[in-house]
Amino acid sequence: MMRRLEDTLLELIESMRPRGEAAAIVRIDDVAFDLPLEVAVSPTLEILADFPRSRWRGGFDIAPSRCRISVRSVEHKS
Amino acid sequence: MSEEYESLPLEDFINALSSQLDRAQAALTLKAASTHLTFAVKELNLQLRTQVEAEGSVVKIRPAAPGEREASILNIAFTTVTRPMLEEHRLTMQPAEPEPEMEVEGEAPAEEEDPLKQHFSEEERRRLEWVGITNADQLRRLLPQRDPRTIERVANIPAFRLRQAMMQERRPVVRRIVRDDEPPAPRARNGDGEPRGEGPADRLRLRLEGRNLRREAVRGVRVDGESVPLVHAGDRALIVDAPQAAGNSEGRVDVDLADGGSLSFAYDPQILALGAGITVHPAYSGAKP
Known part of the structure; x- marks a missing residue:
């Protein structure tokens, strides 16, 4: 089952957030990803996008598209 | 959530992509509440393997299905929009002044289902x-400020259905009546300092809860046929001072609306006297010709 595009992107971006002790001493300012994504459209017009399920492509796998995304850290003022 | 390999207009794909990126950014911002540091998407470039086709003047795309190795590649790039760019292109919108709502004592009103669901399918929403437009409030406020034909084209929903839904959502609704514990205003006094006319002891303050109950939408309220003073008219509540006798008599309320119609309902005064709120289902009488 493929996830929605935003869920996949969130997981990807959040995986770069330092955790534990590293959070106190490391700050990531810029990240750029370039990765394959399987893309489809749900019947309710949502874009589904997920990482390829396997490195080996079979005849039943979607030919992956490619996504380049760059993010930067910003101060959040509440 | 099942995948599908149907084609869809290119602009629909771009709109969906843009909307889902907005949701991703909103979620990132929410997560920053504890750390005060968040990530912002600077650029996104999608090389989409797709089949491109045209139906009349509509260009449609379909993400490549399994086995379609010879699909076209569509490059879509999103970049950060700066505030001046945004302000240059955005439509003028005057959001309604939010009205401070009074606290409601006692039973909380039942959570209402999203009214948009009553009017539109999931795809239309x-x-x-x-x-x-993500909720009924935005439908009420934004539709009059935008060209319905533009929304009709982008949302693929006939303008008359949008207007119909908006009219229904703007109509005053009363869902609950409750006795209000706030004491009524003190009685006016005559020249000798004696109370004049009916006073707090003679009045029963009632709160009618619902929506779209602002003063411009409501002409007046009658309790058991008698016009009563309107103490407060807000978006979600009307407060009236009814005669104390209203707590003993039949219990009938008519809310006269600005469009000439009225909302009428009956309630049990004995239940009201216990301090409990009563859910009501008013009948709407249309405007008189």
Whole structure:
């Protein structure tokens, strides 16, 4: 089952957030990803996008598209 | 959530992509509440393997299905929009002044189902989201400020259905009546300092809860046929001072609306006297010709 595009992107971006002790001493300012994504459209017009399920492509796998995304850290003022 | 390999207009794909990126950014911002540091998407470039086709003047795309190795590649790039760019292109919108609502004592009103669900299918709601309408309040406020033909084209919903839904959502609704514990205003006094006319002891303060109950939408309220003073008229509540006798008599309320119609309902005064709220289902009488 493929996830929605935003869920996949969130997981990807959040995986770069330092955790534990590293959070106190490391700050990531810029990240750029370039990765394959399987893309489809749900019947309710949502874009589904997920990482390829396997490195080996079979005849039943979607030919992956490619996504380049760059993010930067910003101060959040509440 | 099942995948599908149907084609869809290119602009629908772009709208959906843009809307889902907005959601991703909103979620990132929410997560920053504890750390005060968040990530912002600077650029996104999608090389989409797709089949491109045209139906009349509509260009449609379909993400490549399994086995379609010779699909076209569509490059879509999103970049950060700066505030001046945004202000240059955005439509003028005057959001309604939010009205401070009074606290309601006692039983909380039941959570209402999203009214948009009553008017539009899930797919139609998704399309409305693309034009910035995600709830009934935005439908009420934004529709009059935008060209319905633009929304009709982007959302693929006939303008008359949008207007019909908006009219229904703007109509005053009363859902609950409750006795209000706030004491009524003190009685006016004559020249000798004696209370004049009916006073707090003679009045029963009632709160009618619902929505769209602002003063411009409501001409007046009658309790058991008698016009009563309107103490407060807000978006979600009307407060009236009814005669104390209203607590003993039959219990009938008529809310006269600005469009000439009225909302009428009966209630049990004995239940009201216990301090409990009563859910009501008013009958709407249309405007007199």
